[in-house]
Amino acid sequence: MKVSAVITLKKDVLDPQGKVIHQTLDGMGFKDISEVRQGKYFEIEVQENDPQKAKENVEEMCKKLLANLVIENYKIIETK
Amino acid sequence: MKSSVITFPGSNCDRDMDVALNKFGFVNKMVWHDDNELPKSDLVVLPGGFSYGDYLRCGSMASKSRIMQSVINFAKSGGLVMGICNGFQILVETGLVPGVLLRNKYLEFICKNVHVKVNDKENPYFKNLDKNIFEFHIAHNEGNYFCTKDQLKEINDNNQVAIYYCNEKGQLDDQHNPNGSLKNIAGIFNKEKNVLGMMPHPERMIDQSLSGEDGSIFFDNLINNLK
Numbered sequence: 001m002k003v004s005a006v007i008t009l010k011k012d013v014l015d016p017q018g019k020v021i022h023q024t025l026d027g028m029g030f031k032d033i034s035e036v037r038q039g040k041y042f043e044i045e046v047q048e049n050d051p052q053k054a055k056e057n058v059e060e061m062c063k064k065l066l067a068n069l070v071i072e073n074y075k076i077i078e079t080k
Numbered sequence: 081m082k083s084s085v086i087t088f089p090g091s092n093c094d095r096d097m098d099v100a101l102n103k104f105g106f107v108n109k110m111v112w113h114d115d116n117e118l119p120k121s122d123l124v125v126l127p128g129g130f131s132y133g134d135y136l137r138c139g140s141m142a143s144k145s146r147i148m149q150s151v152i153n154f155a156k157s158g159g160l161v162m163g164i165c166n167g168f169q170i171l172v173e174t175g176l177v178p179g180v181l182l183r184n185k186y187l188e189f190i191c192k193n194v195h196v197k198v199n200d201k202e203n204p205y206f207k208n209l210d211k212n213i214f215e216f217h218i219a220h221n222e223g224n225y226f227c228t229k230d231q232l233k234e235i236n237d238n239n240q241v242a243i244y245y246c247n248e249k250g251q252l253d254d255q256h257n258p259n260g261s262l263k264n265i266a267g268i269f270n271k272e273k274n275v276l277g278m279m280p281h282p283e284r285m286i287d288q289s290l291s292g293e294d295g296s297i298f299f300d301n302l303i304n305n306l307k
């Protein structure tokens with residue numbers, strides 16, 4: 001199964017890259033943006049046919065390696 | 081005194097650290113990241129560099145490499161573990177010291193000399209030092225120290241800040257905070273103060289003909305503290 005996960009920075013963590021992207025977009029004429037936050041996206045092929053188990057496996061990976069829970073949140077967005 | 085420096089794929093300050101430790105009397109061994117066991121050591125050093133190409137988050141891959149389980153056990157049994165620069169990033173990823181190191185505030189790689197102020201001398205690294213303010217070198221892209229409010233409270237309650245970025249007189253201000261670190265924090269201890277992580281490189285300041293000798297004072301004092 002393919003499991004997709006997104007890792008995002010927590011609210012109160014400074015994201016200087018997101019800020020620069022915001023400024024650049026603003027300079028390009030995209031004036032209606034209030035904030036840009038940059039994150040990470042993973043597609044993981046798991047050798048598991050049970051969607052619940054596959055999701056749990058990837059959740060474990062997020063907790064142990066893919067995300068640093070001091071500054072980041074993770075979310076499983078798709079299992080197929 | 082015996083020391084071990086761990087070499088990860090992408091470490092590039094491991095040899096500098098080896099030279100520094102030997103110069104001040106340590107008998108140092110280089111240890112490969114894929115080894116299982118640490119040699120008998122009085123001090124273990126995680127050196128600077130770009131372990132695993134800084135993939136995912138700086139230090140995240142190295143923190144899971146095979147030797148790290150021995151390093152973590154060594155630290156938890158009271159052994160001295162010091163992480164410099166990328167080594168500090170590896171330490172925060174293991175959870176041995178609190179917090180994280182984010183991308184520098186102004187998105188620049190910073191490579192320059194800075195002044196740091198020693199906050200606490202009740203520990204094996206800094207006790208007996210005559211000086212409080214040191215000139216050390218920094219070279220990093222992700223040195224912006226950050227932690228949660230709860231972690232900061234615990235850090236303050238236990239006096240875990242090791243060094244702060246400051247001016248040459250020891251004053252802490254934004255102007256002398258090179259990377260946006262929370263409260264000017266440049267280095268931090270675990271609660272027991274046997275584990276030290278810091279961004280500055282004392283091993284680059286061990287010879288007048290290089291860039292200074294404040295590192296010499298640090299290493300000379302360290303080995304005397306351990307004897």
